[in-house]
Amino acid sequence: MFSAPDSYPIDLPTFHSEINLPYTLTPGRAAGIFLAEVKNRRIVASRFASGQVVAPAQDFSSTNGEEPEAFVEAPQTGVLTAFTRVDGHVIGFIRLDGCDNDFAHRILAELDDIAIGQRVEAEWDDSVEQSVLAIKGFRIAPDAPVGTVKPLETMEEPLGVIPYAMKLDYEHAYGPYYGRMFDEIRENGRFMGVRSPGSDIALLPPREIDDVTHGRTGTWKACADTGTIRGCSIINMEVYGQTRKVPYVYAEIVLDGASTRMIHVIEIDSLEEAKERIKPGTRVRAVWTQGERQGRVSDIERFEVIEG
Amino acid sequence: MALSKVGVVATAQTEFRPAWNNAQHIDLISSVVTSVFKGSGLTIDDVDFIIDSGSDVLDGRSISNCGFLGALGAHHKEEARVEEDGLWAALYGVNKIRAGSSSVGLIVAYSKPSESNVDLYWNAQVEPFYQRPVGFGQRAANGIMAQRYLADSGLSSRDLADLVADRWAAAAASGKVSIDALPDADAVLAAKEGAAPLTELMFARPVDGAVAVLIAREDIARRVSRNPAFITGMGTSMDTHSVAAREAGRLSSAATAAAMAYRNAGWTSADADIAEISGSSVIGELLAIEALGLAAAGKGLSATRDGKVAINRSGGALPADPIMATGLVRLAEASRQLSQPETSSGGAPSRAIVHGAGGVGMQNNCVFTLEV
Amino acid sequence: MGRHVGIVGVGQTHHARRRTDVSQAGLVREAVDRALADAKLSMEDIDTVVVATGPVLFAAVNQPEKWVVDAIGAQGKSVVRLTSGGGAGFAGALAGYYQVAGGFSERTLVVAYDKLSEGQLQYSISTLYDPFWGREFAVGIMGFSAAYWRARMDVLGHTEEAAAMVAAKNRKNAIANPYAHVKKEVSVEDVLNSKPLCWPIKLLDVPPISDGAAAIVLSSEKMAHHSTSRPAWIRGMAYCCEADNAPERSLMLSEPLAIASRQVYRAAGITNPRRQFDVVEVQEPYSCFELNYYESLGLCPPGQAADLIASGATQLDGDIPVNPSGGCMGANPIGAVGVIRLIEAATQVMGRNETHQIKDAKTALVQSGGGWANLRGCAVLSA
Incomplete structure (x- = not known):
């Protein structure tokens, strides 16, 4: 028999992604x-x-x-x-x-x-x-x-230079694991991961095979929408393609119940204040967007610091 | 200098489908990386290194291997990305084992062209000032090669269509390729124009899928595999970027690669029992057959019929071209035909030629010899 | 066992912020010409070629080796491209090393380049991220790198001051490097006061964006004497990885670098890296990384990188100079950097570094890497 992924997905359309870049070629x-x-x-x-x-x-x-x-x-x-x-x-x-x-x-x-x-x-x-x-x-x-x-x-x-543009369009398949995760985000407003082999802690995003042991992952588990910052930086420069106004915090957050990081943003008033207030170990909670959820990471608008 | 032996211990591949709509790259990759060990007695822990092939442009990610390391089983191991067909990844792996620092390696290649625009993938390969703006890409290159080949060989489009139909039938019979409707020669001829005189069905069909090949030092291969195929020769050669400047009617870089591999192996095309060949189009396959020495110029078609060397029993690349993995699939197919002759009709072959290609108009070519 | 492999010729371009006089392919040609001339060889003497670049999106040419092949006159030869983000050049050199060590080639040319002026650097690096999961919040690799530094800052004491010392040291060293294009001395204070871009990373912690190429000729022992009487022998070389989002990924010591160095040190007989290496060249895409390498490479125990830089030991006149070339701070054509570091280390042990020769340097350590700091390698060279 040939190999095939073992679990079956929720039927989802593809995820559209675009890479659109200007160049100056010599x-x-x-x-x-x-x-x-x-x-x-x-x-x-x-x-x-x-x-x-x-x-x-x-x-x-x-x-x-x-x-x-x-x-x-x-x-x-x-x-x-x-x-x-x-x-x-x-x-x-x-x-x-x-x-x-x-x-x-x-x-x-x-x-x-x-x-x-x-x-x-x-x-x-x-x-x-x-x-x-x-x-x-x-x-x-x-x-x-x-x-x-x-x-x-x-x-x-x-x-010396000619302008050039390259636009690449993609229709990414969700697959069984991302399919369920994003479906859960949209339908229930919760983050579902899968347990690492022999552990109660979830991998988020979920996957069929554990990265470290290459063993099969376990059952599904809901993670909280609160978590802890592992690493963070204060973005204070404008780059092509950016969607948020600087300054803001780029944060790698481990949600409660998970062992892996998710990337998101935290809004701040000033850089100096954020240096003190937002650091590894800081507790944060998700702020969900108003209105209908799309089944995307951006259904969370941002994270905010849990004070106290 | 004769190559010291590296054996193919095991192979695994997904079904090749026009689109794996319900699987991500990592799902396909981890699936073959998991199943390749079945029956070998080895586990991922025995693997010293991973070499993988895939394309950032097809994947829609930069350094795409970086996001797939877990699925590849590469965590805390040596890993390298060869951004060329997986047969070149296998070449790297063989060198690594022959250098003595490693004994077991896993070679993985995958493709999901269904997620991107394959024409753009090819067109982005040609230089951006002269050729790209006029639309000279993979299809135009093959169309021009075909126009010349038909004029020189006296073959007709019908002859090409017959070969394409045979290849699809072989793939369907193998059960490893998903085919909705098997095209006969009439259907091949009636398909939309791909690049005159070729129809779309005369081009290799992009498919999604993944393949894993486990290779090992000779003593380990003999211990863990009942009848391992050994890699005894390897050669590779890249032609000029300019299709117009290449030798017309001949894939000279494939011939150079083959000569190198045969020199290592100590035998030549006439001694082979089977050949697994990649072609970006039916003309590409015929040119490759000729360049590998399996037929004289313009006579590739007869070599597919005369039965001296069984060419592309798997169906080859025409019905299933998982771009960046196609050559490694040929290696997997050939090694299975040698190691497990009972699973495919055709006696007990002992020598195989394996061919992979990359680039517009098959600019880059790689040839392996395999023996049991 | 494998055969000995030496670096017998080196060449790099004079790197620049922007080269509008040559194409990507022409840039590669310059480095190749220099490396071949240095090795007293022509392209005819080369069996195989390895090309390495950063991601395709840096420069809008997919599989660019297929274009570059014409510019370097390598038509008909074995040519293959390796890519590994920032570590591409090093990964390419490693593939070349195995071609020679494994008997596939007697002489291999490795050429690595990036022409970063042609694209949108940080945006194209953002495409490293999973399109479903995080790409929309990516800030190139700088956002991550700063977060990775921040994670270590309090725990390991990798302070802003310590990183600023690295930046000041490397920027000062770059002044003497004829191939560097940023040559301005800055003080630790200047670095600390420079504009925060992705704090804690500030403007002067960041290397320039560069156009550049670098090439080396690798040779078997049998053929090496045609080029030089004193090759830089590769005593050990490895490049390892960790899954980026594996459970509980350590953001402290670099595990893949620690694994690679263990392997390489064993092969090269290194038991006390601080004392045995005469010179070290590392790829520090931001100043903070150099601190991480000190610890991961065993030049000092974890938590003591700040003390090491402060002690002056890694300065040009210290007992273990790190980046006498100026490292990435003088020039940073990303895909080429792994090869540039190998060149700088090779010329040191060959005793012919043009401008910043460390006296009696015999054994050198090279580090390189890429990705989300999860692809890491090192090599030991000696005469």
Whole structure:
């Protein structure tokens, strides 16, 4: 038999999570010049000591890592050497005239109308800058004259930075243990863990296998919504993606009845006051959000110190 | 220098499903880590180290191994994350045992592509300035490889579809892969376009699942396992990033990896009884078969039929591609076919070739030889 | 038994806050060129390559070794990437060590890098957290690190003053380091008075954000003489972990580091680390961590790290200098740091550290790690 998780989950939809990050990428000299030069409608290529010309320009040879001896201007015409179609876009390899490599780019034609060996020429898109997509693609041009590689006497400064964004979406499965835990949070407003093997103390979040012994965990147990701080820090800086106003306390809290930590926040009036009042060992209680619970950790709005 | 022997003591894998909707990564991982010991007489306490493979981008977490250490059984042990197919994790593990500092290692690979966008996972692998913006990624690479392969070999799309259908049938027969409706060749041809001339069903199907492989020093392997398969050769090679700059019609890095593994093993493809091969598409599988020396260029399809070497009895990667785990599954499948020949029809094979791949257009390749 | 493995060539970039003249791949090339030249080798002499970086989200390229391979001319070779958060470089070096020790390779190039200027550092580290459980409250790794320090502060006496002494020491040492980019002497008072970011962590407890790469060539004993007459031999090396949210996780001594050091010291014949090591290089992503390492590595008993730093023993002229290079305070290209620390220790025992050679250094200790302080390793190098 093959392995499979033994317990069965409460039927829950997936948990949506998003990672959405801005970047500032440095293309390096070759790609930096190429991307700067598209506004002049020039295709910059690299020429290596062997005489090989590679377009678009590369800082390092794809064959052996060698660095080019010069940047040159490649012609805007060439021959189609391979093609496919993905999501309706035809993508092909183009061998520009006088070049020794294939340039992967879009082909502006229907798949049925193209064939290996056809002449093509670049079509520019004036609305695009600082991107390889300033070349909209290559169109079929049977009569395009054969171009030649030319020296590049003057060239733009390489772009140092181009903005980029990456957005990743996830639909995470809850699984049997998180499924029940979040269901309990939503339905009953309580934190349920599972007992460590041979112990009455709960692991929270719950899991099938104990981390330390790798033995099977025990029965379910409700933990309190009060607990003790194990570690904490006072957040006083703003970072990308933050949802709370600084200063506040980031706390690793062990709920009563559990042996593992949960992460949450405690609101404070001032940093100096919080240093004294909130520390490892400080007792805290959950403050639940008003209104309907969603079955998430954020159903607890924050923790607050139990005075006295 | 001949490799000193490291044996595969036991393997475990989950069922491979299009989506394990009712399990988290840790559920799949702890499930295989628990079951791999069954019948071996060993326990997690006997394991010196864990090497694991998975992808932060697929998992939606940075340093995702860090959150899965408990499930991996790694607590207070040596652990390493190889962010490449699990066959490379096994390579690391074998080196570690051969270096003499450890005797038992656990190799784990897992995947839940159902939770993320697989196209993005691949497209994020190509450099971001030239190729990524034009949409050149895994599908385009395979489409171009296929267009060239069909032109050079004279094969038809129907030929490809026949092979795909065979692979799905083999996977269905194995019982280890969840398949709702078994596609025949017509269904393969009629599927939506993946990357012309390939249909979606001609690509490896991403599936969720996990696999664990327990490896050990020779004396321990012989003691705890009735008929362990030994890893006698390993080779790996990475091709250039630029698909356009690679040798057309040949997976040269797979050939380099295979030559290295065969040199270690002291035998070659003609001497193998079985082969378990990864392919990112049906063309990838054919190119891999050829690169491993199992067929001449353009003749990979006939090697899947002539029965000299039984290729992908498990069905291979086409019906079930748990990305980052696929090559390690091949190792597990091959070692079971060698160690427990009674569980699969096909006599008593003694030598196996195992192949794993990573990257767009199978840029990176790894080959193991196994023997009983 | 395994074969002896030595570091026979080293190279690192001149680290910077932001390099807009090279791509990620070009940055890697610089370090590789330097390491190969140092080892008197070319890429043709290298059997296998290990690439190590921090998390993919730092720089928006998934499995970046597949891009980097072209920039370093390693096409056709065995190339694999290891990742382990902050400890990636060290974990990569360990994988390379086993490639040579296990006979898979005679010479292995390990290159590690991060180009942190390109992404949103703390936010991308926040994705370390479980998306269901805690990510929404994560503040990169700084929130955790400060909480981890706070847990030890009262119990082990890891005071703000003690950590400030670490920051002042390392920042001062970095001034002489040609590869560092933060070179400004600060006083203990300056550190204590700097802006609280995640208190108790303050601005000057925090290393810079850096672009940088570092590479080493590992060689078998048989081939080492081609490169140097005095390799830095790896006498022991291990990298261990603990489950982050295991029951009752100790936030005091680092258990994985204690386990790794026990293993490494046994292999290297170290019974009295304080006396046997001539120099120590540690990865201190925040000043407070160095105190934790003193105790977990056995340089002093638990609870005495503050006394150790105060005694001056770990200063450049002390009996056990820690981070004569300036550590992370001079430059912190996260994924590369494990290799940078190995380079600094290796050049010490090879007797050719450019600017801060410890006299007669023969045996060096290196520490590195990552994750939620739950991935920890160390190595012993000697000539």
